Amino acid sequence: xxxxxxxxxxxxxxxxxxxxxxxxxxxxxxxxxxxxxxxxxxxxxxxxxxxx
Numbered sequence: 173x174x175x176x177x178x179x180x181x182x183x184x185x186x187x188x189x190x191x192x193x194x195x196x197x198x199x200x201x202x203x204x205x206x207x208x209x210x211x212x213x214x215x216x217x218x219x220x221x222x223x224x
Contacts, residue, residue: 178204180196180200
């Protein structure tokens with residue numbers, strides 16, 4: 173599945189290693205894809221205050 177366009181703000185350790193769009197696609201996009209799959213497979217939608 174191709175990446176869904178997103179804008180992200182990274183902080184902390186995650187931000188230290190992402191210095192380009194290519195880095196973000198390689199390091200962050202897999203995490204986003206994994207979380208999207210987890211939410212889709214969940215029996216209930218996430219609450220608005222749940223951190224994803």
